[in-house]
Amino acid sequence: MMSQYIVIVLYFLGLGLLGYLASKRLHGLDDFFTGGKRLGCWVTALSTQATGESAWLLLGLTGLGALVGVSAFWVVLGELAGVGTAWFLMASPFHKATERCQALTTTDYLLHRFSKFTDIIRCVSVTALVVFCTIYAAAEIDATGAVLEHALGWNYYAGVLTGFLIVTLYCAFGGFLAVAWTDSVQGVMMMLALLLLPLAAWWSMNLPEGLWVAVESIDPALLTALGPGDPVIKGLEVIGMIAIGLGFIGTPHIFTRFLAVKSHKDIRHGRWVAILYTLLADSAAVLAGLLGRVLYTSAEQNPQQVLGNGGQNVLPMMTESFFPMFIVGFYIAAILAAIMSTFSSLLLQATSSVTCDWLYFHQRHQLSGTEAKQHSRNITWALALVALLLAVTVTRFLPEHTIFWFAVFGMSGITATFSPMMLLALFWRGFSSAGALAAMVSGALMILVGKLWLQQLNEVGIYFQALETLPLAFVVSLFSGWAASLIWPDESPVMVSG
Template sequence: MGLYDQLTHPVALLIFLLTLFLPILIGFLTLRRTKNQSDFFIGGRMMDKFVVALSAVSSGRSSWLVLGVSGMAYTLGVGAVWAVVGYITAEMFQFIYLGRKLRQETETYKSITLLDYFESRFQDKKQHIRLVGSLIISIFIVAYVAAQFNAGAKSLSTALNVPFLPALILSAVLILIYMVMGGYIAVAYNDVVRAIILIIGLVIFPAYGLAKVGGLSALLQTLAQLNPASIDPFSLGLGAIIGFIGIGLGSPGQPHIVVRYMSIDDEDKLRLSAVIGTFWNVVLGWGAVFIGLLGRYFVSSIEQIPNHDPEMIYLVLSSKFFSPILYGLIIGGIFAAILSTADSQLLVVASTFVRDLYEKILKKTSIIDEKTKLKLSRWVVFFSGVLAIFLACIAQDLIFWLVLFAWGGLGAAFGTSLIFALYWKKTTKAGILAGMITGTVVVIIWKLFLKEATGLYELIPAFGLACVAIWIVSLISSAPPNLDEP
């Protein structure tokens, strides 16, 4: 039975549609709780530890894990696991250390966004950090959202046998409706639901597949016969492994992830959130890798995959393994991953334009009432989604690498700045600006001109050079008088 034929079963189609439209219901139910800008962007700092943990896991994984990593494991073999090792390790430490300190300081400074914090921390009255940071976020986050819309459209198009453009528009509309209604609160609770669906798709799915082939040893034995390098985690070479592990360096610079730490009701609960989040990060990461390996076992030739696209192996396997009813839930799991990242990133775009640019720079001498700010936030979410749709049409086949590019840009620009701001007392405003600009420029130049020659992921050199820039410039510049040190 083909991919499309599975969803012609009425119950399968019903389950699939429920996973699509449930977020809208949650958005409607949370509409009344979203009364001001703080509610819209960080849930009024009243989110539960379990919600924060599962929301952080769900929003951070995206189509990159479900489609990208499984597709890479299909192509490269066990070595694909290095792509998840870095971010799992980084986010564990973020929950325990960085998240707690960030939660404390952002409450002290009454910061709603990451740029709020930087401006208050360094007494940037001329708002240079806010302006530069806003431009960087605009470049990378909108590209990130476009990648998620792209993935959603690919999945819908393949599963429902419809053209790419209608599938793209439907994917975007489903997100925008509940986003405009409920903001962060709707996003967080939807992310919990999606995390549960993801767990089904990336735990039960590979477990069933392993049982079907006779266990792990049988799977590895067959893969070794097809290609011995596919079961060797070190076959990729040291450079590629370092690059993949380096993906974790981007975690502290992702605004849509670190905002979760700012939203928890009590920073002491972040340690428990770390346990919950790390456990599911490990399980889901390995689940995606095993799906790719199982794909190579059952689908030995890429010619058997629609459009010869390895990122579709998740869909192909689920149609082979499961009844139409479970297939509907599995396809819903793909959307769970995609939507949970795209909605969080749209919130970052909205907070950047409304809070960081409009309210704090363009209208800094005016008093804007909460109702107006809330309305503006909703409009920005809508128009940002429209722009992301346009970009998704341009780059239809680059989910994995487009996500890594955006991840690298944000990680180099903001991850370095946040770590120095929280943990090095001598950091200055000039140092932060130097780090943001250096990280962004190096990511772009490395991606365009040096990536192919070196084989090194652009985040690695960009992160290192951004740290050097912050350190050197901070040493030769001065902090403002009476600066409150962290």
């Protein structure tokens, strides 16, 4: 246990050091929220992937691979499509457009892109980001407490408070640069952890007939495209798995990296780093889950009784089986890294939305550097406290709603509000201000309708649960933006991209 503590303490100290070094480079809002727009290709790519993947990659995708088998590779396909669309099609046009208007945030870009309803668009954007980012951040805070409780035997609330303090400190004092630097380190840790685990498991396990024969002996459906279960339900689940990749397309906490990148050359180089990272890390996670299914279960057993809800315990179980304690400490730190990278990015995104897009929309250039930094830090602490209170409240008073439910809810809300609108804004000159407003509002509302009503309906609710809310909300948002733009076009379309 002591060796695990040493690894984790060193990890926390490293985060603190990066936050301190980043704080020395802060002089104003530009530095606090975009790092002075000087990110290189490696930091941009690694921080983007760490933020987008979250702890779901290490715990959720490994568990999914254990439960459904090779059909979990649909997630890999979906994420490759999402990452590829973001980096190859959208990153450069978005970077060029934000350079022209000197935007500090995605909302900044939108207010230059559209000629009407700018105050309403700004209000909807800020509200959606604060609400959904805070909900998502609360889920990550809760996950920190759960990991430290189960891995090290900590009190849950002590774990929650530790994660909250560490992330908020380096966000508040180091700003965007601290988040980008720490996310890059955390992304490397996640990658190493996922690549090492299936290699160690394969080396240690005795599988004379090969992995696929061993998996087939447990359940042949694990080797099918849909996986075990009702074909209709599984087909809808496959659509939902592919749709996970939509979270990379146009979401502000991801696209802030493209806004802050140093040059178009860094985007061209970074896209290959991002694609390779996604392919290797996601594939390794699924393979680790398959190996864990073979190692710990038999044909007669319910895998969730052995591997936990959603199979989320398969990675911790495998690390304890194959590695010495100090390496287990590294895996605990990697899981915390996945959680904290997303928490920090969401927290800074909500802070930038309140600070730049709301409080100082008209006067931010009149603020001194010291004033801007202090106001931003105060808002960071305030929003982090709200997320902390939400996490503790959910755990205490709403135990029937798992924190994973809130994480999916927050991620889906951000994606449905911004991704369809950003696609249309960058590539369709006829996309109007009314269309942007319609796309944002309809996407956010469909997430609420889907989660709180459609999934609860008798008889058909199970199908909406299998599909998840994001695919339907994404389509509704796209259609609403297209239809509203045709009905209420702008008289003089403004900047698109390129």
